[in-house]
Amino acid sequence: MVPLNWYLILSAALFCIGMYGVVVRRNAIAILMAIELMLNAVNINLLAFWRYHEPVAATGQAFAAFVYVVAAAEVAVGLALIDAVYRRRRTVDPEEINLLRW
Amino acid sequence: MTAQQALFLLFGVITLGAALAVVVGRNLFHTALWLLLVFFGVAGIYVLLEAPFFAAAQLFIYMGAIGILIIFGVMLTRRVMRQPLPRANEQWWLAAIMAVALLGVLAWLAWQQPWTAAAAAVPENSISLLGLALVDPEGFALPFEVASVLLVMALIGAVMIVRER
Amino acid sequence: MGVWAFLSNVIVNIGDWLRGLLTAAGMGAGWVNLIMSLISAVVLAAFPLVVVIFMIWAYRKIAARMQGRLGPNSSGTWAGPWGIIQTFADAIKMLTKEDIRPQGVDVVPYNLAPILIFAAALMVWAVIPFGPGRAIGSDLGIGIFYILAFSSAALFVVLMAGWSSNNKYATVSAFRAVAILISYEIPQLLSVLAVVMVAGSLSMQRIVEAQEVPFLFVLPLPALIFFLASLAEVNARPFELLEAESELVAGYQVEYSGMKFGMFYLAEFINAVGMSAIFTTLFLGGWRGPWVGAAPILGTVWFLLKVSLMVLVWMFVQITLPRLRIDQVLAFSWKFLVPLTLVTVCVVGLVDRGLSEVAAGGVGVWARAGALLAANLVVAVLTWLVASLGARREQRRVEAWRAAQLEEAEVGA
Numbered sequence: 075m076v077p078l079n080w081y082l083i084l085s086a087a088l089f090c091i092g093m094y095g096v097v098v099r100r101n102a103i104a105i106l107m108a109i110e111l112m113l114n115a116v117n118i119n120l121l122a123f124w125r126y127h128e129p130v131a132a133t134g135q136a137f138a139a140f141v142y143v144v145a146a147a148e149v150a151v152g153l154a155l156i157d158a159v160y161r162r163r164r165t166v167d168p169e170e171i172n173l174l175r176w
Numbered sequence: 177m178t179a180q181q182a183l184f185l186l187f188g189v190i191t192l193g194a195a196l197a198v199v200v201g202r203n204l205f206h207t208a209l210w211l212l213l214v215f216f217g218v219a220g221i222y223v224l225l226e227a228p229f230f231a232a233a234q235l236f237i238y239m240g241a242i243g244i245l246i247i248f249g250v251m252l253t254r255r256v257m258r259q260p261l262p263r264a265n266e267q268w269w270l271a272a273i274m275a276v277a278l279l280g281v282l283a284w285l286a287w288q289q290p291w292t293a294a295a296a297a298v299p300e301n302s303i304s305l306l307g308l309a310l311v312d313p314e315g316f317a318l319p320f321e322v323a324s325v326l327l328v329m330a331l332i333g334a335v336m337i338v339r340e341r
Numbered sequence: 342m343g344v345w346a347f348l349s350n351v352i353v354n355i356g357d358w359l360r361g362l363l364t365a366a367g368m369g370a371g372w373v374n375l376i377m378s379l380i381s382a383v384v385l386a387a388f389p390l391v392v393v394i395f396m397i398w399a400y401r402k403i404a405a406r407m408q409g410r411l412g413p414n415s416s417g418t419w420a421g422p423w424g425i426i427q428t429f430a431d432a433i434k435m436l437t438k439e440d441i442r443p444q445g446v447d448v449v450p451y452n453l454a455p456i457l458i459f460a461a462a463l464m465v466w467a468v469i470p471f472g473p474g475r476a477i478g479s480d481l482g483i484g485i486f487y488i489l490a491f492s493s494a495a496l497f498v499v500l501m502a503g504w505s506s507n508n509k510y511a512t513v514s515a516f517r518a519v520a521i522l523i524s525y526e527i528p529q530l531l532s533v534l535a536v537v538m539v540a541g542s543l544s545m546q547r548i549v550e551a552q553e554v555p556f557l558f559v560l561p562l563p564a565l566i567f568f569l570a571s572l573a574e575v576n577a578r579p580f581e582l583l584e585a586e587s588e589l590v591a592g593y594q595v596e597y598s599g600m601k602f603g604m605f606y607l608a609e610f611i612n613a614v615g616m617s618a619i620f621t622t623l624f625l626g627g628w629r630g631p632w633v634g635a636a637p638i639l640g641t642v643w644f645l646l647k648v649s650l651m652v653l654v655w656m657f658v659q660i661t662l663p664r665l666r667i668d669q670v671l672a673f674s675w676k677f678l679v680p681l682t683l684v685t686v687c688v689v690g691l692v693d694r695g696l697s698e699v700a701a702g703g704v705g706v707w708a709r710a711g712a713l714l715a716a717n718l719v720v721a722v723l724t725w726l727v728a729s730l731g732a733r734r735e736q737r738r739v740e741a742w743r744a745a746q747l748e749e750a751e752v753g754a
């Protein structure tokens with residue numbers, strides 16, 4: 075049997091890799107990909123806890139299902155925004171979209 | 177090392193390796209393909225967690241829909257005639273240190289707590305239990321409806337944002 | 342076990358005998374399971390390949406006869422009696438062709454795409470029930486959902502093939518392919534939902550066991566919708582835009598030659614057989630038929646007969662219908678099939694639920710089947726009325742426009 079700690083460490087590693095990607099990448103779509111990594115890490119965490127602590131209740135599974143819904147909605151809106159920005163400014167580099175920066 | 181642990185290591189290595197390729201990849205299309213491999217690895221983890229419905233849903237939603245959306249996004253926003261962007265901004269070393277530190281803290285937390293390795297068995301009809309919980313008024317019916325409204329809002333919002341004027 | 346008893350359930354009995362051999366040879370249970378899984382995977386992968394060999398020949402023969410030609414035959418260019426060797430000749434030709442590698446292709450996705458599409462085509466055979474009981478690769482609890490998930494996950498392979506070919510036509514075709522596949526996933530999924538609601542389980546074996554009356558007669562409208570959506574998913578005419586030789590050369594396969602193209606070609610036929618098998622399982626009753634209880638191997642025979650029937654229907658549709666345009670294909674899916682499927686699913690659900698509320702212990706099988714059939718026919722007739730009203734209005738509009746055009750021409754002349 076795989077101990078629960080292994081799943082938690084895997085999800086923590088995936089989350090940290092995603093976080094690094096969000097902070098560092100200079101392409102908005104790559105940032106979106108890294109956000110998806112983080113959401114997947116959260117899902118692994120939720121399902122691991124569901125499996126190891128309370129597999130009879132459907133709470134963990136329902137929670138994971140809602141994370142799926144939110145991820146799908148967020149990718150759709152995120153890509154729409156990136157596309158709109160690309161049409162105006164011809165760039166997807168977040169460093170160049172700095173009109174509101176101090 | 178039981179077979180389950182070997183499979184977990186295999187899928188874990190696939191997932192983490194592909195995730196690293198996603199965040200340091202140079203060619204954006206290849207990065208998108210590595211992301212699809214991450215989704216596949218995570219689906220394998222779900223199978224190990226005895227949640228086959230979520231493994232199939234992962235393939236369906238992430239690989240079949242979100243992955244395609246991201247690939248379309250990559251193709252539609254290509255900088256064709258200019259120099260490719262640098263991959264990382266100037267604070268990459270700080271971000272790397274922070275990511276490793278966060279990983280260290282979380283991993284230490286995960287190891288310190290006394291988790292039980294053995295667990296109760298998953299009921300046979302977990303899928304129908306999930307379905308019942310999602311429409312149960314005292315269960316998750318309200319979040320279910322709110323999630324549907326959220327999806328419709330996202331759909332309409334996305335279409336409005338990219339509409340040609 | 343007597344010979345007849347052995348033969349009457351031959352698939353399961355051979356499996357048990359092999360398992361007994363391996364266990365007697367002293368292997369642990371985990372290893373025995375692993376080896377049995379590998380053997381069944383090889384058998385399940387070989388089965389559609391063997392079927393496709395005959396299917397390609399049958400397709401060419403039937404297409405030829407329906408078009409007034411002879412097809413592969415034993416006079417002229419000799420292709421074996423009745424032209425049976427044609428498929429082998431095709432295979433040898435494809436194997437010996439030069440493997441062109443165009444300049445500028447993205448090497449890894451370009452080479453990976455045929456393999457992945459082949460793998461995706463073969464994956465669905467793991468959960469198709471060939472007979473009652475254990476004559477199935479793996480009776481997953483999520484059977485039909487697994488099939489739909491893998492059909493959906495195979496979308497990105499088309500994009501890989503098109504994009505990495507470094508060819509505008511291939512890319513355009515790949516985009517169109519993904520648009521069609523995504524659009525027709527929804528009617529497919531919703532019509533399967535209707536079946537799952539009536540059968541009460543996602544598992545393929547349970548769906549077959551729930552079909553005392555084949556679902557073709559209980560849910561004809563979802564059956565038709567599923568058939569149309571599957572035609573689009575396997576790129577068969579009338580939705581066969583991508584291999585439109587006169588328009589887009591060969592679509593996203595244009596830069597592939599030799600065995601890589603052979604893989605695409607085979608994958609298309611295996612997809613067709615796979616969709617026929619899924620339709621048989623969902624709507625025609627799978628392995629159900631007379632005398633299956635006594636001799637389960639007959640279940641496999643009935644299953645193969647039904648799959649052959651569906652493959653024939655697929656061939657007839659493919660040979661006789663012309664191609665639709667891309668906007669017609671998408672409009673048909675989004676403006677017609679999706680609303681129709683939603684309405685059908687709602688009606689089926691309401692009728693089924695209403696029946697189980699009305700009668701305390703549930704109604705009998707025939708009453709339920711009859712009620713659902715009636716509901717389906719009502720929805721179909723209403724749809725036909727609405728569609729014909731819309732068609733009449735459209736025709737009047739076109740005639741008015743044409744009359745206006747004639748007037749303009751007269752005035753101008």
